[in-house]
Structures are given as structure tokens and as C-alpha cells.
Amino acid sequence: MTSSNEQAADAANAALLADPFGPLRTKGYLMLLVIAAVLGVVLSAGAYGFLQLVDKFQHAVYTDLPQGLGFRSTPTWWPLPLLAVAGVLVALTVQYLPGNGGHQPAEGLKTHGGTATGRELPGILIAALLSLGLGAVIGPEAPLISLGGGLALYAFRLLKPDADARTQAVVAASGSFAAISALLGSPLLGAFLLMEASGLGGPMLGIVLLPGLLASGVGSLIFTGLGSFTGVSAGSLVIPSLPPVDRPDIAQFGWALAIGVAAALLGTAIHRLALGLQPRVNRRRLLMTPLMGLVTAGVAIAYVEGTGHPLTDVLFSGQSDLPQLLLHAGDYTAGALTLLVACKGIGYVVCLAAFRGGPIFPALFVGAAGGIAVSHLPGLPFVTGAAMGMGALVVAMLRLPMTSVLLATLLLGADGVTVMPLVIVAVVVCHVTASRLNRPAPVPAPTPGPVTDPGGGSVGTAAT
Template identity: 60%
Template sequence: MVRSRKYVGLLLLSALLGAPVAAVAYGFLALVNYLQPALFIRLPVGMGFHTAPAWWPVPLLAMAGLFVALAIRYLPGTGGHSPADGFKPAGTPAPADLPGIVLAALASLCLGVVLGPEAPLIMLGAGLAVLAGRLARRDMPEQAVAVIAAAGSFAAVSTLLGSPILGAFLLMEASGLGGAMLILVLLPGLLAAGIGALIFVGLGSWTGLGAFSLSIPGLPPFTHPSLAEFGWALAIGFAAAFLGTGIRRLAQLVRPHIERRAIILTPLVGIVIAVLAIGYAEITGKSSSDVLFSGQSALSSLIKNASSYSVAALVLLLVCKGLGYSLSLSAFRGGPVFPSLFLGAAAGVALSHLPGLSVVAAVAMSMGAMCASMLMLPLTSVMLATLLLLSDGIAVMPLVIVSTVVAYVVTARLTPRPAPAADQPGPEVVEADPEAGDRGGTR
């Protein structure tokens, strides 16, 4: 298949689509990055306040709930898939679904909901790529459509996680593909991701806005893991599994009740998230943005300023952001990756006060374990927690692997097995053959 002319044409089409899809994705992230401070910082100042009053997140989160509920109910595509189901392939969205996906994502991300941009970007990239592919050739086979959709998703998240390789691993592990099919989908996707990364870098330099990617520079050096830190890796993985399972279980428990009366209850959920952020800010004196948003931009600041956070403040941050994260998963639209990383980092900073545990090791192990528990993607979780730490990542990787594997296995044991489908055939009944006699045969 790779040697065929049709596959080469598919590679060329993926490369051509990577540039415009990446440009749209960059524009989406730039809009989110502009609207967040505009709504939470510049707007209250423009209305005559010296700074944003403490109650300011309440009306914004309420509006987020209303906009998302309207998009889910009245626009095609239900605003994308619910993040409470985890990071799973949701199929290729139809072109008519894209406006609802974009509106629900912008309302969630810009107005303070505790979710990230990766899931909407993946769906947006896939939908745009398929739309362009079908415009170029209406009779495109379904297999080609699936490959083009994957390439669009690769291009859209090419540098969001700090590297095109990280985005590729995230998508491939989530898709569950393997064998020859993995190679057939991976090559166009990597090509589109490479083109997309160039577009992200070029637009970041040309616009002066920079790259909207995750990185944690300026960390203290980490030389090698100790025996005590390997012991802590087991404990951290075990604890993260229970925390992540609790967040997902609560989201899945609350979601059916919200969906029945979404227009009324989704704004109320937004208000509860705002109250959690306000309570945290009033008690600790820190910014409410620690609780709100995905944590993508606040992650580096949290780790760099770890000494300014008391253990009590960090525990309260875990409680408030964990509850806000769970409620966001149940009612809003967005991605689960960045909040899980932020919660892991906050837990790691708190745990670094324990004996025999450095800040870098604690943060890395906690991020990997929380990500594995929330996403159920162990390889991606290890890569996220290590590559984001730059030069410290290689040295701390053995610890991250241990904590991630423990978190994944314990989470799998804590997760109930799915009930069999109603139309699924039961086990075949094997009856004795009366004619078999002494032969002992069965039928």
C-alpha cells in the first residue's frame, strides 16, 4: 500500500492540508489566549473597577453554562463529545457539526471552565481536513477519509503539547490502532504534524504572539533517582489512581442529571465552579485563576513559585480545582489533559515537603500518574511528564514510569467493567449428544 501511487497522493494531500488546518488551529488558540485576559482582567477595568472584583467569575461562568447548553441542545453535533467519557476517538465530525463544536469550546475555554483545548482542536482539525478532502474529491473512499481526518487532527495539535511527537503519540494511543494500519495512518499524520509545527512557529514569529504550547523551563537540575523516590513512586501512583477515579466517577454520576435540564443546570454548575475559585482565592490570597481555566499557562508559574504556596493552600487548591474539574467534565466541552497535569503538579509540589522527595521528581511522578489515571493512556502520560521537564526529563523518567504504571493498573482495577450490550449473544450452550453413547461426544 505504501508503494502505491494512490498512497503517495494521500501523503501529498495530507501535507497540503496540514498548513491551513494548523493556521486555523493557531487562530483558535490565539483567540482563546486573547479573550481570557480580556474578559477577566481588561473588561472589569474598562467598566471602572480598579481590579476585577472577587465575584467577577460568577456571571462569566454562568454565561459559559448557558452558551454551552444552547450549543449542545440546538446546534448539530452536541458541541462535540462529552469529556466525562475520557479521551477517546469520537469519530469524524460532519461539517455541520463544526460551528457547535467551536462555540461550545470557546464558551468553555474563554469563560473559565476547567478544561483544555486539545479535544476541540482534534475534532476541528479532523472536520476541516475531511471537508477540504471531500471538496477536492467527492467520491473519496471511507478509508482515505479516515486517514485525512487523522492527518488534520495531527496538524491541529502539532505543537500544543510542546512537540509534534507528543501529539502523535496521544492520537495513536487513543485510537488503539496497530500493525500495518498504524503505519498507514501514522505517516500522513506525522507529515501533517511536521507541516503544522512549521506553521505554528512561523505564525508565532510573524504575529509576535509566540507559540501556544506547553513547556516548563527553568527547573532545578535533577541528577538521578534515589531508592526513597522509587518508594514514593509506588505511593504516588496508588494515590493518583484513587483521586483520578473519584474525579471521573463524580463527573459521570452528575452528568445524567445535568443533561435532563441542561439549559437551567449547566449555568448553575458554572456558578458552583466560580464559587469554588472565589473561596480558594479568599482563603489563600492567591488568584482565582489557579482554580479556573485548564492550567496550561499557570503550570510553569506554579512550579517556579512552589515556595510561595503553603501545604494547606496546595491541599485546598487540589480540592477546589479537582471539584471544578469534575463538574466541568460533566457539563461542558473541552479536553481533559491540561487540568490533569496541573492537578498532578500541585500534588507534586505539596508532596515535595515530605522527606526524600525533591520538587522535580514529585512533580514529574504526580503529573504522569494523574494523567494516566484520567486519560488511561500510559505511554502518552510518561512522555508528557518527562518531555515537558526538558533536560530533567531523562533522569526522572524511571520514576515516572513506575508511578504511571501503578496508577494505570490501580485505576483499571477500580473502574467497573462495562455492562454487556443487550443484543450481544450469550455464551454458546454445549449440550450432550445422546447418540454419542460411550464415545462421550457432545454437540
């Protein structure tokens, strides 16, 4: 029997299909746009503060603290105690505060399926700050999406506690739009990410899209203005001063195929290992999370000892260090880049399983390092190799092809337009290959059973 709530939802869906633009003509929708704009201002300012806090935290514990203790530079062993402490504190936060510290990043980038409640937000914030600030190989995007959506919904429920579930969902999505767009530096890129990840489509897409775009657009202006007002750079994903690249040729097309397949293999391995490790961490969280932190510190130390390059190449999300990797690609040998992919890849696996954050920026960094390493072979400029590596590894981890292409090309400014066809080829090849590598196990056919006639006698077996 259908409940009254289900009947009301069916009626609303039918009305939306009959007149997709009907809600846009209502007074309530105009008020929703005003609320979205206000939320965009507040949440973008919050996102700015969150990212600046993470940056200051990282600098304080990895630069200021060792200098304050009398070291001339950060000791190579320095990440060991910090990541062990990070593991203990994150484990305690996840275990004892509501909300599980946010979703587990080994499961991908979740943008739907429930918004964080007000009582869950502190745990998500604390777990993210500890993970990101103390060196875990994890990105800030997932916590920002959860915090943006959760804060928007919490504030809206205070203003309109009687709002229906659909309106609340639109407000939560607008908050997530504003927060993620502030990080990515582009309202359109944030919109693509959230739409593709949530699977929105049809008439509902337009209803959610306008408030979200308005919130993210207004928020991006505030985000940029805050950087100018405070004198602290808000950061940009666009990497300046890269050498121009030539138009794609047949050799580069061949490299796109090869990089797509290689990224599918690497991304599938990272994803499977992280998912396989996650239950073991969850069973003994207070022991395993610090241990995963020590593993991350260990591979960072091994990388420094083997190459002489800084710890930050392996630690952290890679968001701040990706421009330096590309601008100074000539300082890295093919061997150093290969070791970087291996060490940061291991750190990525264990941090996905144990810490809290998002999967995007480490995938961008590892993909760029792998693409630059391949560019030491003939026929591939390093900018083109980095772009294809970034797009391919992101799609291997997220399964969002349009977002992966945009992320990899918008990062490169003017060069991104030139290399976009090759990035598209690498992303498509990787996406198809990874999908085949991750095919679900076939469901066994039901065992034929006896068929009973109306009189109660068995007359044979059921056809399959």
C-alpha cells in the same frame, strides 16, 4: 449474507496483510502525502488562531472588562456572572446546534468513532470557545482534534467526493494529528497520543502514520513561524529555568509507589463523579450547566479567600498557569496546595460533566499541584513530585500510559530525562491500580433451562 462493501473491505485488508508496503508505492498514496502536507499548513495556522483567540478572550473578559468598568483589579466575585453566562450559552449551543457541541469530556478523550461533519463544526467551535474563554476547568485538546479532523475531511470531500472510506479516514486522522501537535508542540507527542488513544496497530498503523506525521511536522513549522512573524508567542509546553534534580534514589522510588496509588484514587473519584453527574446535567441542561458554572466560580472564590493566590489557579485549563505553578512552587504552602487540589478538582468534575473541552491539561495541573504538596514531606524534590503527579493523574484519567509518561517528562526539559524512571513507575502503578478500581461488574451466568429432545420432550437442564 456478506454485502459487496464488506467483501471489498475484506479483500483490501487481505491485500494489506499480504503486502503492508504496497499502498506506499502507489501514485494515489503520494498524492495523499501532498494533501496531508497542505492540510498541515492550513490546520496548524487554524490551531494557532484558535489558541490565540481563546487567550485573547480570557484576557478580555477577566482583565480588560473589569478595568474598563472601573475596577482596579479583577474582583473576587467576577467569575460568578461569567460562568453562569457561559453555562447558559454552552447549554443553548449543545441543545440547539448540530453535533452536541462535541463529545462529552467526562467520557474520556475520543479520537475515533466518527468525525465531525461540516454542519457540526460551528457548534463544536462555539461550545469550546465559550467553555475555555469564560473560565471552565477544561482543556482545548479535544475540540482541536475534532475540528482538525472534521475540517480536513470536509475539505478533502470537496476535492475528491468519490474517495473511499479508508482514504477519508487517513485524511481525517492527518488533520487531527496536525491540530493536536500544534497544541502539544511536538509531532511525536501528538502521534503517540492519537495512536495510543485510537488503538491503531498492524499494517494500518504505517498507512495512517506517515500522512499524519507529515501533516503535524509541516504544521509545527508553520505554528512556530506564525509566532515569530506575528510577534505573539505560540507558547511552549517545555517549562524553562527549573532547578536541576538529582538522580533517583530509593526514597523517591517509594514516593513513586505512593503517588501512583494516590493518583489512582483521586483520578477514579474524579472520573466516577463526573460520569455520575453527566446524566443529570443532560436531563436538565439549561438549568444544570449554569449551576455547574456557579459551582466552579464558588470553589475558585473559596480558594482565593483561603490562600490569597489568584483565581486563575482554579479557573481555566491550567495550560498557561502550569509553568507559573512550577516556577513559583516555593510561594505555596502545603495547605494552599492541598486546597488547590480540592478546589480545582471539584471544578474539574463539574466542568467535565457540563462543559465542552478536553481532560488533559486540568489533570496535568492538579497532578502537579498534588506532587508539589507531597514534596513538602522529606525525601522528595518538588520537580520530581510534580512530574510523578502529572504523569500519574493523566494516566488515571486517560488510560494512555505511554502518552502520560511523555507528557510529564517533556514538560520538564532536561529534568524530564532524569525523572523519567520514577514517572514510569508512578504511571504503571497508577494505571494498574485504577484498572482494578474500575473493573466492570461480572456478567451473571445464564440460568440453566430445560433441554428438549428431538421428539419434543424435556430431558433435563442445560449444563453451564
